[in-house]
Amino acid sequence: MTSPIGKFREKSREAMASPVLTKALKNATDKFIAGRTGTLPKLGDPIRLKDEARAVKVRCIARLDKLVAQFAENYRKNGGQVHFASDAKEAREILHSIAKENQVKLVAKSKSMATEEIELNHFLEGKGIQVVETDLGEYIIQLAKEKPSHIITPAIHKTKEQVSSLFHEKLGSPETSDISEMTRTAKKVLRDVFLTADMGVTGANFAVAETGTLTLVTNEGNGRMVTSLPRVHVAVVGVEKIVETLSDVPPLLKVLPASATGQKITVYFSIISGPRRPGETDGPEQSHVILLDNGRIDMLGSDYRESLYCIRCGACLNVCPVYQAVGGHSYGGTYPGPIGAVVTPLLHDEDAKYPAALPQASSLCGACRDACPVKIDLPRMLVSLRKDGVKKGESAFWEGLAFKLWAWAASSPSRFHFAAKTVRFLLKVPGLKGMAKVLPPGSGWAMARELPEFPEKFGWE
Amino acid sequence: MMEERQFLQKMTSALSRYSTAEEARVLASGVRPQPGPRAGLEDKIARFADEVAELHKVEVIRAGNWDQARRHIASMLQERGVSSIALAGEDLKPSLPLWGKWKVAGDRDSTERAEVGVVQADYGLAETGSVVLVASKDKPRSVSLLPPVCIFALSVFGMLDSMAHLMKELEARHAKEGMPATVNVVTGPSRTADIELSLTVGVHGPGEVHVVLVG
Numbered sequence: 001m002t003s004p005i006g007k008f009r010e011k012s013r014e015a016m017a018s019p020v021l022t023k024a025l026k027n028a029t030d031k032f033i034a035g036r037t038g039t040l041p042k043l044g045d046p047i048r049l050k051d052e053a054r055a056v057k058v059r060c061i062a063r064l065d066k067l068v069a070q071f072a073e074n075y076r077k078n079g080g081q082v083h084f085a086s087d088a089k090e091a092r093e094i095l096h097s098i099a100k101e102n103q104v105k106l107v108a109k110s111k112s113m114a115t116e117e118i119e120l121n122h123f124l125e126g127k128g129i130q131v132v133e134t135d136l137g138e139y140i141i142q143l144a145k146e147k148p149s150h151i152i153t154p155a156i157h158k159t160k161e162q163v164s165s166l167f168h169e170k171l172g173s174p175e176t177s178d179i180s181e182m183t184r185t186a187k188k189v190l191r192d193v194f195l196t197a198d199m200g201v202t203g204a205n206f207a208v209a210e211t212g213t214l215t216l217v218t219n220e221g222n223g224r225m226v227t228s229l230p231r232v233h234v235a236v237v238g239v240e241k242i243v244e245t246l247s248d249v250p251p252l253l254k255v256l257p258a259s260a261t262g263q264k265i266t267v268y269f270s271i272i273s274g275p276r277r278p279g280e281t282d283g284p285e286q287s288h289v290i291l292l293d294n295g296r297i298d299m300l301g302s303d304y305r306e307s308l309y310c311i312r313c314g315a316c317l318n319v320c321p322v323y324q325a326v327g328g329h330s331y332g333g334t335y336p337g338p339i340g341a342v343v344t345p346l347l348h349d350e351d352a353k354y355p356a357a358l359p360q361a362s363s364l365c366g367a368c369r370d371a372c373p374v375k376i377d378l379p380r381m382l383v384s385l386r387k388d389g390v391k392k393g394e395s396a397f398w399e400g401l402a403f404k405l406w407a408w409a410a411s412s413p414s415r416f417h418f419a420a421k422t423v424r425f426l427l428k429v430p431g432l433k434g435m436a437k438v439l440p441p442g443s444g445w446a447m448a449r450e451l452p453e454f455p456e457k458f459g460w461e
Numbered sequence: 462m463m464e465e466r467q468f469l470q471k472m473t474s475a476l477s478r479y480s481t482a483e484e485a486r487v488l489a490s491g492v493r494p495q496p497g498p499r500a501g502l503e504d505k506i507a508r509f510a511d512e513v514a515e516l517h518k519v520e521v522i523r524a525g526n527w528d529q530a531r532r533h534i535a536s537m538l539q540e541r542g543v544s545s546i547a548l549a550g551e552d553l554k555p556s557l558p559l560w561g562k563w564k565v566a567g568d569r570d571s572t573e574r575a576e577v578g579v580v581q582a583d584y585g586l587a588e589t590g591s592v593v594l595v596a597s598k599d600k601p602r603s604v605s606l607l608p609p610v611c612i613f614a615l616s617v618f619g620m621l622d623s624m625a626h627l628m629k630e631l632e633a634r635h636a637k638e639g640m641p642a643t644v645n646v647v648t649g650p651s652r653t654a655d656i657e658l659s660l661t662v663g664v665h666g667p668g669e670v671h672v673v674l675v676g
Contacts, residue, residue, distance in 0.1 A: 024657070031658055052494060055487050062484040065472035072465065078640060084468040136664060137655035153655055160657050183653060183661045190665065195573065211632075211640045221606060221651040221666025227643070228602040229569075239472070246628040246635075251494045253624060264516070265589045265624075265648050268666070271631070273640035279598040282569060283642055293468065301475030 004357035004394070012326040021157050025327050028156045032318040035262015036371070043254055043264065052251040054374045057309035060243045064300065064308075067209040067242045068291065074212030078274030080287035087294050087348050088118035094290050095120065095201070095234055099129055102232050102286070104198040108190075110216070110223040111135035112203030113151060113312055114236045114292055117334045119351055120201070131201075132193045134222040136186055143170045147351075149328030149336065151314040152260045157327055190222070200226030200284065204237045205311070206252060207289075210245045214289065216270040217256060224268055233275070233284035238292050240300075240308035246271075252311055255373035259313040295347040304381055307342050309374045316368035316378060322361050331358060338368035338378045345385055356394045359385035398440075417460065424454040496625035505587040505620045506674065512590025513672050517649040522673045527552045530614050530675045531559055534579055537612065537671070538563065547572040549604035550581020552675075553614065569603055578608040578667065582615040584630065585674075588623035589648055592672065596643040605647065611667040613647075617676040 002010065015021055040046040060067055072082040085091035099107070107129060109115065121131045121142070133142040137155040141148055143166055148154030155163070160179055167173045173185040202223060204214040214235050216223040227233050243249060257263040276283030299308055317323045317337030328336035332353035333344040341358035349355065359382045368378045389395055409419040427433050437446045500508070510521040524530035531553070538546060539562070547566035548555050555565045566572040581600065584593035592613045596602050605611050621627050624646070631644065651666030662668045 028658055055492065056494060058484055058487045062476070062480070062488060065469055065476055068472060069469055078642075082465075084465050086468065134665070135655070136653045140655070153658065155655055156658070158656070160659075163656050179656045179659045180661050182656060183664055187664055191573075194665070195569075211635050213640060219651070220653045220664040222664075224602065224606050224645060225665055228606060245493075246632050247494050247496075247625065250496075250623070250625040250628055261654070265591065265646075267647065267649050267652055269591075269624075269646040269648075271644040271646070272642070274642055276596075277598075277642045280596060280601070280642065281598075282601045282603050283596060291468070293471070297471050297475045300472065301478040303479060305479055305481075 004354035005360050006357075007354045008330065008332070008357040008361055011330040011332060015326045015330045020159055021327055022325075024157055024159065025324055028150065028153065029318040029324050032152070032260075032262065032314070033371075036259050036315055036318070039258040039262045039264060040255070040373075043258060049251070049255055050373055050375050053255045053311075054309065056243060056248045056251050057311075057374050060248065061240065061300070061305065061308050064239060064242065067244055068239055070209040070244075071207055071212060071242050072291070074210065075274065075287075075289055076212070078212045078287075079277075080212065080274040080289060083288060083290045085290050085292050085294070088350055091118045091236060091290050091292050091294070092120060092123045095236070096124065096127055096129075098232065098234055098288055099124070099127075099199060102198060104129060104232065106193065106197045107131045107199045107201055108193050108197035108222075108226045108230060109133050109138070110200070110202040110218065110226045111138050111154070112201070112236060113334065114203045114238050115201060116148060117294065117347065117349060118236065118292070120236070132190070132197070134190050134193060134220075134226060135218075136183065136220060139186055139190065140166065143167075147329065147334070150317060151312055151335070151337070157329070194222075194225040194229050197226070197230040199232040199234060200230040202226060202233070202235050204235050204241050204289075205256065206249050207237055207242045208244075208246050208249065209242055211273060213246065213271055213273045215249060215253075216272065217253070217266045217268070218270070219261075219263075219267045221268055224270055227270060227272055227284065228282055231284060232286045232288070233272075234288045234290065236290045236292060238294075239296055240310075252374075256311050256313050259315040259371070259373040295349075299343075299346050303384060304342070304346055306376050307339070307346070307378075307381060309376055310339055310343070311374060312339075313373060315371040315373060316376075319367040319371040321363060321365060321367070326361075331361065333358070338362060338382070339376070342378055342381045342385065356389055359383075359389060417458075420454075420458060427451065427454060494625065496629055497623065499622055499626070500587065502617060502620065505585075505622060506617060508587040509585055509590055509620060509674075512587070514590075516590050517670055517672065519671050522671065524673055524675050527614075527616075527675055530673050531557070533673060534612055534614065535559055535562070538577060541577075543576045545571070545575045545577075547575040547578045547604045547608055548580075549578070549600040550614070551599060553579055553581050554599075566604075569601075569607075572601070572603045573607045575604075575608045577610045577612060578604040578606075579612045579614065580605040582613045582619065584619040584621050584627060585615050586621055586623055586627060586646065591624075591646050591648040593619075593621075593627060594645045594647065595641045596645075597641065602643060602645070605645070606666055609663065609667055610669045610671075612671045612673065614673045614675060617674055 582592035
């Protein structure tokens with residue numbers, strides 16, 4: 001049986017063996033890092049911008065129960081309906097019952113990590129409801145039957161040649177190397193989806209308690225389409241997205257696109273407060289919000305609360321040396337990268353294949369913490385998750401044994417001296433040092449490190 | 462399904478189990494986000510024009526009044542050889558004789574077929590060169606969304622400094638008459654970089670936008 005960390009390593013090796021993926025990852029992460037570090041200073045002092053954004057999250061998350069209640073009340077005042085889902089299964093069932101009530105046959109979706117988390121598409125398709133992703137990257141992933149590999153650009157692992165043959169195979173369009181032609185092909189197919197869909201499904205980037213408002217950040221315009229054209233709009237929203245007032249949004253909105261794509265502002269920022277008003281000729285006739293727990297409320301009550309400050313910008317992925325090397329799919333869940341390594345073991349991510357391994361998928365270098373626009377201390381939580389893992393007995397057998405031996409040896413001077421002399425003797429045995437580098441259990445640690453030279457005489461000898 | 466009361470109680474009890482010194486400090490400080498200082502109208506207009514040039518890649522067109530603006534838009538449409546348009550906004554009423562030369566969209570399907578959407582914006586944001594569209598009876602959402610080209614017309618008196626000032630404006634509106642169903646802040650043409658991070662303009666929304674500033 002392969003351990004969780006073994007499975008992560010296996011997936012990572014596969015990923016690193018692909019030169020195409022390695023090149024795509026380097027290209028993307030370099031570009032995003034340059035975008036972020038170039039744009040933030042144009043908007044103000046980056047340190048102050050981050051402090052202001054974090055202060056909003058700290059204040060709002062600290063009284064999230066009240067804000068959720070207030071949001072629900074005001075969203076209803078605006079004419080919308082509010083539902084509460086404790087886990088992914090409940091969220092899917094609520095969504096399905098709304099779809100059934102409204103005889104929905106076709107759902108147009110705008111990019112949303114929350115709906116990825118609850119594995120909505122497969123479920124609805126199983127119920128005979130067609131679901132189409134309308135963000136170009138998500139659409140590509142859906143056609144290829146894959147998961148997103150990056151929070152911001154889900155199809156970052158695909159080359160244009162791969163996209164071209166995918167479109168050729170699934171949509172019958174001619175092969176091309178022209179990216180704008182591929183975009184036009186997708187636009188044409190998806191325009192029909194927008195016009196005929198009965199229901200639009202989105203997430204929300206921020207939700208506002210005082211006004212019962214959802215906000216959406218998009219560049220392509222699909223977010224506007226699915227909240228303007230279908231007769232029913234449903235938003236699946238993690239509870240942590242709620243802030244108190246509209247004025248709380250700008251400090252977060254300022255750092256989000258800058259940290260994500262390096263844009264000063266996205267092309268579209270939609271501020272949606274319920275269904276169309278009387279006399280209006282477009283906009284949904286019916287609006288629903290599904291507020292999602294799925295592990296978030298437990299995080300709220302623990303020292304992982306800080307991970308709820310995340311605004312899903314992807315900056316921590318781009319700077320992470322592990323993500324840069326292994327890509328998003330190696331994490332085996334919905335959320336990759338350092339933030340994924342923290343939230344995947346905590347959320348009830350049904351799709352996560354080896355959540356227990358993810359806190360190990362880090363060198364604890366701290367680049368993620370420095371890049372985070374709300375200054376989430378990800379390394380602290382990764383260490384804390386490792387501790388939890390040890391308590392739950394999730395650590396490797398050899399690791400546990402080694403530390404027990406160490407504790408036994410180090411807790412008495414005579415045992416310590418004996419152990420040190422034994423190791424010094426063993427390292428002198430010809431060939432043994434070389435073997436330690438290639439044989440388990442020590443090889444994983446030793447292959448990239450020099451074993452120490454022991455002195456002829458220890459100071460205490 | 463989980464009851465609302467139960468859900469909220471679970472949150473309250475989770476919140477009571479854990480707290481940080483940082484939270485205590487932030488809550489005690491009472492500090493709330495504040496919009497920055499307001500600039501004068503001419504400064505805002507100059508900033509807006511600069512940002513539009515940078516982000517939309519087009520020059521802002523100035524018109525002295527709405528009559529001039531409409532005539533300017535009409536000549537733009539004529540020059541392009543456009544035959545079908547969609548209109549939205551109080552000062553761009555389809556009933557005006559000026560629009561008689563064009564097939565003017567009356568519903569969603571004809572809006573979808575229109576070559577150009579002409580939309581009156583409610584506010585502008587100087588800091589980002591954005592236009593702000595508040596959905597209403599005479600301003601359907603689809604006019605600024607479905608046609609491949611969009612011309613925005615905006616009165617200079619709607620010019621705000623930044624997103625933070627827009628939020629203050631919407632908060633005041635909310636207190637007085639409730640929130641509008643939808644407000645869209647639009648900055649430039651629809652774009653994507655989802656294939657190999659290569660920037661492509663005009664994916665779902667308009668690929669070309671122009672801004673006429675009135676007054």
